[in-house]
Amino acid sequence: MLDFFAIFSKGGIVLWCFQGVGVTESFTGPVNALIRSVILQERSGNNSYTHNALTLKYKLDNEFELVFVVGYQKILMLTYVDKFIDDIQLHFRDRYKNVLEQRGDLKLLLNNFDFKDDFTRLLHKAEESSKSRGPVSMKPFAESQKSQKTVKSMIETKGGDKGKEPSGKGKKGGKKEAPAPEPVGVDAQKGGAAAATVKAAENGSQNLTQEEIVAMNREKFFGKKLRANKEKTSKSPKPQKPKGKQKRTWDNGGSSTKELDYSNSNGNSSHDASGPSGDAPADVMGVHQLDPMKGDLRPVDVSSEEDDDDDDEEEDVTAVADKNTKKGGIGGMFGMLKGLVGSKNLTRKDMEPVLEKMRDHLIAKNVAADIASQLCDSVAKKLEGKVMSTFTTVATTVKQALQDSLVQILQPKRRVDVLRDVLEARAQHRPFVITFCGVNGVGKSTNLAKISFWLIENGFTVLIAACDTFRAGAVEQLRTHQRRLNSLHPPDENSGRSMVQLYEKGYGKDAAGIAMEAIAYARNQGFDVVLVDTAGRMQDNAPLMTALAKLITVNLPDLVLFVGEALVGNEAVDQLVKFNQALADHSTSNKPHLIDGIVLTKFDTIDDKVGAAISMTYITGQPIVFVGTGQTYNDLRSLNAKAVVSTLMKA
């Protein structure tokens, strides 16, 4: 069943491995892919990874610095694997404890880890147990979830009139409203709608990045809705339905509709004042689809909220206060002393409060929320079980690990040396093509001008292709830059040749075509670099994204740079994911050209909130090639990973 099982040290030495019957290809490739794309990219929150037709699951043993990896065919849904890895880990540790505790790595080389007998025994046991379990017998009613909630489900049916509404959030909001003085459907609906729009706006940035989670939540939600519907089929009055539909259109409309909503509530009922203000927090907490958001921000409070359906703000406040005081107690003098003296293994529980703090800190520094939590998860996984040395506290250990991870993320995964690549292209007598893309107003053209200045200073000739054929004044802007650059480096100094030229075909033309002509022109005229400026586009604008993908597939640029501003917060995730997605989706080749690098602009405006750098590199895994730090042509820098991380970790 299993294709392979490998046990290797973190130093990379395979201690023992098992290859399934009839498996010919080596496991080295898939496991290396796992290490490089999951463990080294700080994505270890999830412990499974799919590589071609294989699913790989792994476990880190931080105490002895070991990695356990198991691989099996993706189509097999092996349920016992997780437990199996744990078992193997335990047995392996027990059996070779004496060896593993020796210092130095020589032990790994000299000892023969013959684990086959134990392994086959455990594998047999695991496979047997999974077989013997067989089909799961049906749960008796007493054990079912349905039997658990009697009162709750009653409440749900009461407000459940709105459950019929197509918008799920609306229904949930309605449920919360049920005990309000006027249990009339209209009122509750309105409250729900308001909450839903607020929430939709909040959720919008997250929705697509965590597609899986959202999909899961949606499923969960639909399941619930179905159940709810079943319970109250007799009760739900039909006239509510059309109203629900109206509301759905509001939902999608975005924030401007919120005002509409408020005005409505003012006209309709006496409940208006308390409606939005009183309900909003409760709804935000209560709505089920908010789960991803909830997990990121403050899971403790929300879980305490979910328990008591009666939402009371004051209660929340006290609950939060309680939690805080408890935390303070642990971090007291005694805890500190205990942490300082004696070496012990780190557990998840020890790290939890520190990680929580770190996560909040990262978010405060403008790291996208879900990335902050993924990072913290990954750090937790990396540290779990590790032996702390004497005179270190949990906080310092976690902080150090997080700092290392951040440096690791910002460290470019490949060589970033544009000048060298341009030289290479020049040797091959072709122009080096760089395409800039990004959303509106992030500074594509400005930084393009800065980069051309840098290239000119280094003696390369530059052709700027004005492929922004949409925004008024885009071509003129580039023309101005070109004139200024040429006046800074007059042609007389460079043997009569102007260092930078603009290739433009006016407005309204096909950008891909202009880029192609520009590249052909540059090849004929012997330009070293072609910089392609594209129109800014929202990541959600499908036609424009298709156009961009076309431009890139047709022209095959050497470098596709995504221009993003350092001011961006959670939105960074959405932008990059969607740009990458669009490039992948609309490409005809089976190895699409994705974003190769990032230009981080407006870096001088953000003081110490440098989180966007982390967010962007984490999502794409691509290096930040340039950093724009001001208004003049000279304000172009490269990223200093260490400086950024120290700014980020600074309290």
Added chain:
Amino acid sequence: MEEKTAVQSEFSYLDSFLKELHAQNPAVLLGLVVAVIVVLFTIVFFQVFWSRKSTRNAILLIGLCDAGKTLLFSRLLSGKFKRTQTSITDSSAIYKAKNDRARSWTLIDLPGHESLRPQFIEKFKSMARAIVFVVDSAIFQKEVRDVAELLYSLLTDSVVVKNAPTLLVACNKQDITMAKSSKLIRQQLEKELNTLRVTRSAALSSQDGSSGGTSVPLGKKAKDFEFSQLPMHVEFVECSALGGGAEEAESDMEALEMCLARVA
């Protein structure tokens, strides 16, 4: 013992006793001062001695991913073949040089992955007595720019230049038919490093103004770069950690071991 107690007393009752001491016989005072100086001197001496001893006794294995560092590590230490994966951390062990003096070094295998390499080089570079720079000769042509970049960053590092550890460029994987010879690799690296000198000096400064921080210029300015211009001893060695292709085959690393034995 006497000295120690004297020091302790001085520290703990500093204020009250100082006046009394002044009143006392100046000979006692002088003795005390001498005692304190002696203690401090020994502490400083030992610190210097220990740090001198603990640093600079390591042989680092540095190279790109998949160059064969971990296998080389295994072969050098135990002579055995081990399957390897991409390293996540460093591994280290005591290595006894194969010469009559049989000095022992700490052999450290650094991970080659781009996102880990700089941190680990940073961590261990001050300890290096010798650096084994492992190159994959089979796909050298394709990787030449990356190899040169890594070598450039090593050779321009101020700590490395100051310590001037012996640099052994191990042209690994000579068992593969298409592998480049060490001579060719040397030539190509010299040429590439020469180009890099130009492009790197023109590279953008990093945000805090420092360009690369503590780098020193590579080689002699006016001339084309050659390895002989470097302050350290550079040697190119051909080797094959895998051996004849089969897993059980003997590895071919005598030349490398000879070189390591010569490291003083």
